[in-house]
Amino acid sequence: MSEAGLHDSPREQDVPIQTPAEGRSYLAAGSSLRSWLLTTDHKRIAVLYLVTITLFFAIAAFAAALIRLELLTPKGDLLSAEGYNRAFTVHGVVMVWFFLIPSIPNVFGNFLIPLMIGARDLAFPRLNLASWYIFVFGGLFTLAMLAFGGVDTGWTFYTPLSSTYANGNVVLALTAVFIAGWSSILTGINFIVTIHKLRAPGMTWGRLPLFVWTHYATALILVLATPVLTVTLLLVMAERVLGLGIFDPALGGDPLLFQHLFWFYSHPAVYIMVLPAMGVVSELVTAAAHRKLFGYWFVAYSALGIALVGFLVWGHHMFVAGQGMYASAAFSFLSLVVAIPSAIKVYNWTATLYKGSIALNAAFLFAMGFIGLFVMGGLTGLMLAMLAIDVHVHDTYFVVAHFHYIMVGGAVTAFLGAVHYWWPKMFGRMYNEGWGSISAGFIFIGFNLTFFPQFLLGYAGMPRRYHEYPPEFQTLQVLSSSGASLLALGYGLPLIYLLYSLRHGEPAPPNPWHAAGLEWTVPSPPPTHNFEQPPIVTYDAYDYPEDGEP
């Protein structure tokens, strides 16, 4: 087809005209498998991560479906005890380490940090690609663990169950997570160096979008906490394979030592999932409201505050584990302290909406969903931080509900908000807004229907990780499972209309939301080198007009 012919097509007319000097879009830079697998372009690596983690999400979601089906009846009829234990272990391991931890940072952090700070790429592009390969390598171990029959320790790998007694493929699972940990560490280092060294002229720390601030805080946690996890997993392997007595008292070890080490990583890991989500929501709320973020510095420093105090609260997972009572009181108090910076963010997002000019688009509906669900998760977290309350609801469905509100209601909803907000930038196509809004609605309603009944189940005393349960809990379990089917519909829809948009969607203009931020100043999708000229920044983040109108 001739060049003139191309431009005759009405659809092509909408494409932003690019001069050859601006370069081709990063998507057009090559379509061979080799051009993807050997790329060092942060945007392409982001797409590689998006595809990879979507596959892992599907695996973990399938396990969740098995769990919810089994729990429809009090008897263990669909799965055996062993099968159920393996289902929830796979669900936890894959969701935590192969979806949630990498979700927003490795897809959107990768894609957006260089664009938002006016850089050509991350500081170490080849290291970035190596991170993905390491992640995939760890993922292969997960798949091998599944292929050989799974593992039955729970995602928490508590000793001495995991190190001595469990009979699944524990070593394969530990190896998978160990390897994925290295990917996290390398990504964290890359983000920290990039944000320190590659900001465009004039892009001071005080002008960084909150998305970048929260990813900076996240990267600090990735680098400081993940090594503790990887070493701990090695110790479990040493005990299991070599019989070294570290955690099993029968071998002279201490089982609580494992819990301290595990939660020293795994509590901050919750903030690895939530801080990037808070960054996303800060972008979505300001863009929808067309307003500067209320209290920029409070929100920015609260991200660092969460990262810092988040390292000091791990003992709240151990109030009934045999930890000393004064240590427990200190951990309880610090857990309430860490709620302050989280509350600041929620109040500030709300204040940002005041006198805004709010576009009620799909991305904003996801952001609203995030705020509602995150608030619910945070407040029930306060309840769990209260010592006497935790003694009752620890290891019950109350805890299960709480952390799903944070990790799914919070982190996954924000991830989908990010997908809807930056999809046009990433792939250069608009999707159907109506379907996006329907999906956001299904997810919000389905999520609450799934997980709110679990608070009641937990308070009534139903322990977690039970495939059989007393019949009086059935009504609430059935309610929860029916909510889950609505939730599944909400998660399935975007897969359809977003993939449809890749071929049939309207071409996206550079700035479909009329949003501030450097990423909206380049074409959609951006050219390989992001900016033709390095941008010079002379204005603050969220530089929207004073009167609020676009």
Added chain:
Amino acid sequence: MIGLFPFAPAASAHARHLDTLIGGFSVLVALLAGPVIVLIFAFAVRYRRGKRVNRTRAEDRNVWLEVSWSVIPFLLILGFFVVAARMYFALREPPPGAMPITVVAKQWMWKFQHPTGQAEINRLHVPVGQPVRLTMTSQDVIHSLYVPALRIKQDVLPGRYTELWFTADRPGTYHLFCAEFCGTDHAAMGGGLIAMAPGDYARWLADAGGGGSLAAQGAALYARLGCGSCHGASAAVRAPPLDGLFGATVTLADGTTRRADEQYLRDAILDPNAQITAGYPAIMPTYRGVVDEAAAMALVAYLRSLPKGARP
């Protein structure tokens, strides 16, 4: 009254107290969060794009407002923190007269032993109105004893004693669960707590028989294992005397001191070389493999029962 929440029966004063605490706390957090949720919806409607409305003079910072909405909720919450912490501390301090029951957990069953010697599996009978203290340990992995109607649970660890105490005040049969995932049949590792009027409990004890009190069982074991050939008053081998040992302070060979509580006595039987008493040779063999956790608990009960004041 069955408690504040009809779906969650409450069988102790602590349980009802906790219901009140979480009920009050829920009201507080609803007051803190309610305005946020309402305002988000109100703003989304009032300031939706395209609507003509006054948008002038919107602040983008207000330090006093931000400090106050950070600090005031925190201070309100601290009040609940104090109450919850005091209740938690109380759970850790059993009253002196509490009835001791020993608990040994293993994959996937609970074994309870009453002070009068009766043993039972997965079901625990207790009298109402009487404080009960459980001393618990595990033979393999970590378990957790959980009675939702009492609103209490405590992890049960291998190699270590943990305690739990309660006073049930409402007769009935309540769920007793294992709350810490412990392997394949975790979900089946449960049974019931049967709280009974004191007279019914006495009748149950009589029916259940039992081979003498736990201390008497320990004494028989002490004799059978020949412990007295070293620890006895007229023994040829010099070993620490055991009369009055329970509750005394022991000086170890490395100069540190320890209170001779249940944990200390258990460790001294199963892992004697870990804590050598000062002035005695390290010659006691380990009884790990000879004495299981339940037998160790009987021995400890016997040592507890020895006459006090006989210590030099």
